[in-house]
Amino acid sequence: MTADLFDTVADLPAREAIAEGAVILRGFARPLEPELIPALREIVAQAPFRRMFTPGGYQMSVAMTNCGTVGWVTDRSGYRYDGIDPESGKPWPAMPPVLVRLAREAAAEGGFDDFAPDACLVNRYEPGARLSLHQDKDETDFAAPIVSVSLGLPAIFLFGGPKRSDKPVRHRLTHGDVAVWGGPSRLFFHGVAPLADGEHALFGRQRINLTFRKTR
Ligand code: MD3
Numbered sequence: 490m491t492a493d494l495f496d497t498v499a500d501l502p503a504r505e506a507i508a509e510g511a512v513i514l515r516g517f518a519r520p521l522e523p524e525l526i527p528a529l530r531e532i533v534a535q536a537p538f539r540r541m542f543t544p545g546g547y548q549m550s551v552a553m554t555n556c557g558t559v560g561w562v563t564d565r566s567g568y569r570y571d572g573i574d575p576e577s578g579k580p581w582p583a584m585p586p587v588l589v590r591l592a593r594e595a596a597a598e599g600g601f602d603d604f605a606p607d608a609c610l611v612n613r614y615e616p617g618a619r620l621s622l623h624q625d626k627d628e629t630d631f632a633a634p635i636v637s638v639s640l641g642l643p644a645i646f647l648f649g650g651p652k653r654s655d656k657p658v659r660h661r662l663t664h665g666d667v668a669v670w671g672g673p674s675r676l677f678f679h680g681v682a683p684l685a686d687g688e689h690a691l692f693g694r695q696r697i698n699l700t701f702r703k704t705r
C-alpha cells in the first residue's frame with residue numbers, strides 16, 4: 490500500500506506483481522502516447538485490421554493485424570507466424586522504433602533485460618468482442634516474456650493458471666497499462682471478457698492491445 494501511494498506521489502508507474510514473472514505497469518505507455526498513435530496509424534494503413542478464422546472455422550470477434558518480421562495468423566489450416574501478410578501478399582510493416590523501445594523498456598522494468606521482439610500482434614476489440622481462454626505457445630522461445638500494451642477502452646483481462654481448468658482472476662486493464670508476462674506465467678491460460686461499450690477520448694469505441702513476442 491505504501492509503495493503504491495509513494496509511486497503515485499512520485500509520479501512513477503505503479504507496479505502490480507500479479508504472479509511469478511508477471512507484472513502490470515500501470516500507465517507505463519502514457520508518456521509515449523503522442524508517438525504511439527501515429528505509429529499505429531501507419532501500421533494499420535499498410536496492413537488493415539481483419540477478423541481471421543480459426544482452424545475450427547469460427548470467425549474471431551477480435552480484429553487483428555501485425556508489425557515486425559513475422560506476424561501471427563490463423564486460418565482454416567492452423568495458427569502460425571508468417572513473414573507475409575496473407576491479405577496483401579507483402580511483408581508486414583516494420584516494427585516502429587517507438588514500439589521497440591516501449592517493449593524493451595517495459596520488459597527490463599519487469600526483470601527481463603535485452604528483450605528483442607520480432608513480432609507485434611495488434612488486436613482491436615469493439616464492444617462485445619472477446620478472446621476466449623488460451624495459451625500463447627506458437628513461439629519457440631519461452632524464456633522471452635510477452636509484453637502487452639492496452640490502449641483505449643478498459644477491458645477485463647482473465648488470468649488463469651497452467652491448466653485450462655484453473656479459475657481465472659480478473660484484472661482491469663486500462664489505457665496506457667503495460668504488462669510483462671514471463672517466467673512461469675508465460676504459459677498460463679488467459680483471455681479477455683466481452684468488451685463493455687464506452688467512448689474513449691482518443692480511441693473512441695474500441696480497445697487496442699499490442700502484444701510483443703520473440704517468436705524464434
Ligand atoms: C499472459 N491478448 O494476443 S494481453 C493475445 O488483451 C492475447 O488482447 C490479450 O492474449 C489482449 O494472445 C491479452 C495480455 C497477455 C498477453 C499474452 C500473455 C497476457 C499473457 C501470454 C502469457 C500469459
Ligand code: FE
Pocket residue numbers: 623624625679
Ligand atoms: Fe494470448
